[in-house]
Amino acid sequence: MKLQTKKLIDCYLGGLLMFAMKPIVILLGFILRRDHALQVQGDICFIKMLGGGSLVVAYPTILGLRNRHPSSKFILISTNSIKESAHTLGIFDRIDSIDDSSLFRLVVTTLSCIIRNFKTDTVIDLEVYSRLTTIFSILMCARNRIGFYLESVFWRKYLNTHLIFFQRFSPTYYWYDAIAHILDAQPASIRECREKLFQVLNLNKGRDGKYRRIAIGHGCSDLSRERMLTSEQWLSVFEKYGCLQDGTELIFLGTMSEHTLADDIIKKISVKFPSVKFNNYCGKLSLIESLSALSACCEFWGIDSALLHYARFMGLKCTSFWGPTDPSTLLRPMPDIEETVMYNKVPCSPCVHIAEMPPCNGENICIQSLFKTNTQDSSAIWLINM
Template sequence: MNKKQKVAIDRVVGYALSVALRVPAKILERVLRRDHAMPPRNPPKTIVVAKYLGIGSIVQATPVLKGLKERYPDARLIFVSLRSNKGLLSRYGFIDDILCVDDSSISKVAISSFRVISDLMRRKVDLFLDLEVHSTYGSLMCLLSCARNRLGFSLGDEDHRAFLYTHLLYLNTSFPIRYCYAQLGQLAGMAPLPPMQTLLCPSISGAEVSKVRERMDAVFDFEHKGIVAINPNASDLRYERRWSRERFAAVAKHFSDQGYALALVGAASEHAYVQGVVEHLGSDAGRVRNVAGMFSLIEFFAFLEQCCLVVTNDSGVMNMALTLPVPMLLLAGPVDPEQYFMPNDYRSYIYHQTYCSPCTHYLDTPPCAGDNVCMQQILADEVIEYSERLIRGEHVVPKRNACFSRGSEVFGVLKNVGKS
């Protein structure tokens, strides 16, 4: 199932189920008269954290997971997610168990969800933290787990999912998402995160690192100054986050001419799209390699750590690189970079904010209808300048400015019945 199908099912089926369960849930809550003091008066024995979509969001949540385990070391920490995320989650030692939902079809979602719910009910969950924000499915899983205390996020006063939780926290989208997660953790008794808390890299064995290095030596079998990783991809959460392949090709050519090796990265499913950058380069692609799909998820962390620079759109690759001490330049547009990115002495971003940006996480359909004006404002020359400075080890102040118009065009129009 693609993202649009999942959203449609979540809204129709999820809303219907939430309406049907409202009265029984409220009656049961009054009958049980459970203690909902928060932080808990007694240390919880079983804690569940759920995040289904987005490898990046899971990585952003790692400091909170570690903080909860440190606060309640005797509790069993369970993570509920999609089956595709199990490989990543299994590399974090502070997670005790992983329960997975199979989202490959509607029937498999139903069957696997039932199994997860049954397992959670059997374990008698004391504390459930739902990190999903827009998903009614996530809220229903939280309720049906029968957890004593159910913590979640809300974006407004009127939320049809509010009764599904015992504790709701306002999600302030002006704050970095890792600190929103931390607020939920603090509500559960976790200690506050330090101001510059880093994201946590999954454990990688020495054998895996050696395997990645051997493969890199075989692929980049020529003299070079270092490997520059370029990620031209973004998931179907919002394809408009992608900078043009033509401009990525211009950046790749510049660094190729300077003696660097260029790695065009991505998942196996993105290989064909990434190859479009190579095609733009034509005869200038001699030092460029399309490595999309070449590494497993865990191997990819080890690969990124060997690079001298990562240039990327807002994506899972960006979040993965945030766990590593590697220079990185983010090209931002439909997502406010401060929400997920973490600029520091070796990381920076370029963001030309238009009136309709940010739109991701707020609107299902972008106002630009695919004509991502915010990303088009980023020029190849400024990306090259920032990248060179980061490679040299300079501290590069993020570039953030506002672009109010493109000629007489009005940005952000959602409806215009008079337009032909």
């Protein structure tokens, strides 16, 4: 199914089910009088359907919970799109996948996941904007159902046993970490996350200092493709900031859908920088193989994507370009890495998760504003060195 279809199903079907189930949940809560004390007494089930990058941002939170509750089984319910990302973190004992390729498969696999995780002790719903995931946690009859609420608490009140306010203009990781705190845990340190990631993926920490190898993350998920730069904009990036010299190698990482754009970027850049070596690995490597290639690089250049968050945890020097999303809400502080963040906060940014459709109708004027040649306009670019 297309992303827009999934969003419509979640909005209307999820809203209808929340309306229908709320009085039932309130009545059963009054009758059963279950103990909802915030103490983990069994398995913990996480729900995350979209956004592998968000799961990486939440890595310190989940690893901290894992350290605090080592005897609990950690389960993740997700879609196939982020299943591979979840495996790379090495913190889940089991990953139950929901197939959202069609409505029939969505229903069948969802029921299977609910039955398999019925009466799990604690459910943590990491999907801030989904309504159906709230329904999933209810149907699992978990003792504690932890989730988020936005401006209004009315619909999720009583459906979740514990709700955390999610201020979308504040750092996302702050609200993720709040889950660890209420369950008597501390988020893992960046160093511990880095050590764990290298251990799980069996990566070599040493990098060849003889060559400047740069990983390029030019693609992203279907959610807000407006984050992406054009091939012409990538050429401008390397002409202005790249300092590409002899011995430099650019490695393009991503999925098969991003392969053509990578070829186009390489075609344009190779004319200007003929001595640079290019490798387009988009669609040729699995995620684990891509992360292995990423760890062997000394730098990462890219947009807001899961690869950027992996690169930061690996300690690479990072240069990132932002538009529809705000870096201040997604970049967890990592004082030990060298980082340049390029973001021009135009009046309509951020719009992802704020507006149902981009105000620019997909023209991504926020990204375009980073490449304005007018001196007066270019002075408005925020170049943040972290």
